Amino acid sequence: MSSAPAPFLLSPSEVNDLIKSGTTPVSLLDATWFMPNSPRNANDEFLAKRIPGSQRLDLDEVASPHELGVKHMMPESQTFASACETLGISPSTHVVLYDTHGIFSAPRALFMFRSFGHQNSSILNGGLPRWADEGLPVDTDAPKSPEPAIYIPLPQLNEQALRSYEQIVANSRSGLSTNAAAELVLDARPKGRYAGIDPEPRPGLSSGHIPHAFSLTFNLLLQKHKAKDGQEYSTFLPPAEIRKALDDAVGPVEAEKIIRGERSVVASCGSGMTAGVLWVGLQLLDVKQVAIYDESWTGYAMRPSSVIEKST
Known part of the structure; x- marks a missing residue:
């Protein structure tokens, strides 16, 4: 793998230039995912329209089983490596991930690649809608399967990238304000679900939040755009505005601790x-x-056994 990590975000023109340069193998992966109550089907939409040469990464398929049936959990090493090989990805491949929202599920896919040490991976900032809006080609023909690759050595998951239920419960009991070692939990769900006011999209599941967790709705880190065809899509805000959203969520003092590495998140x-x-x-x-x-x-x-808080 490359010794220097690839940029986290790439624009459509940067991705197009990367492909044209031919200096490194590039794999484009559509990692679109929809909420369980959505009528849309990501696999069908990929077959209908995609960036030329891209493959489909189904995050519900490249995943480990969960005791309670939760989907798209982090895969085992062999599952991840086998998926990469089927998609034509080797350790030297620059993987570019995108989705049809602009920014929604591609970050989760990037988290997976980076957690397995595949640093040569990036997100197409703005996804397929921005790519098309900037006049770059879109493929509607049947996709072609790539040549299988070999992913050696077997990648190892960075265990520090994940937290378990037991760790979350122990952390919530440790007392954030009195324990400097306590981790700060940021909840990306909409504020109404965090507060226990609005229902969860999964039937029968209580809304609310983990004790001591802070609300930082994921949309607060994004900006919306309207394409020429009227479709809306999102991109990441500039870092200064992301920092402001963090300050607003946890307060400037805790935000500064996070930035300095004095408080884990x-x-x-x-x-x-x-x-x-x-x-x-x-x-x-x-x-x-x-x-x-x-x-x-x-x-x-x-x-x-979970303690659920319902307040703002």
């Missing part, structure tokens, strides 16, 4: 998907100590 959301947006946003601020609570709120709220 755990990102959580509904099921570990949009927590990836917070993870990338904090990487853009050069925050290193960021993990994701993989099962997130779905796993937490499904457990009868």
Whole structure:
């Protein structure tokens, strides 16, 4: 793998130039995912329209089983390596991930690649809608399967990238204000679900939040755009505006501790998907100590022993 990590974000023109340069193998992956209550199907949409040469990365398929049935959990090493080989990805491949929202599920896919040590990976900032809006070609023919690759040595997961239920419970009991070692949990769900006012999209699941968690809705790190065809899509805000959103969520004092590496952060959301947006946003601020609570709120709220707070 390359010794220097690739940029976290690339514009459509930067991706196009990277492909044309031919200096390194490039693999474009559509990592689109939709909420469980959405009528849209990501696999069908990929077959209908995609960036030329791209392959489909189904985050629900490249995943480990979960005891409570939560989807898209971090895969085992062999599952990840086998998926890469099928997609034509070797350790030297520059992987560029995108989705059809602009920014939504591609950050989770980037988190997966980086957590397995594949530093040569980036997000197409603005995804397929921005790519098309800037006049770059879109393919509607049947996709072609890539030549299989070999992914050796077997990648190893950075265990520090994830938090378990037991770790989250122990952290919530440790007392954030009195324990300097306590990790700060950031909840990426909409504020109404965090507060317990609005329902969860998964039927029968209580809304609310983990004790001592802070609300930082993932959309607060994004800006919306309207394409020439009227479609809306999102891109990341500039780092200065992401920092302001962090200040507003946790207060300037705690935000400064995070930036300086004096307070570790755990990102959580509904099921570990949009927590990836917070993870990338904090990487853009050069925050290193960021993990994701993989099962997130779905796993937490499904457990009868969990303490659930319902307040702003």
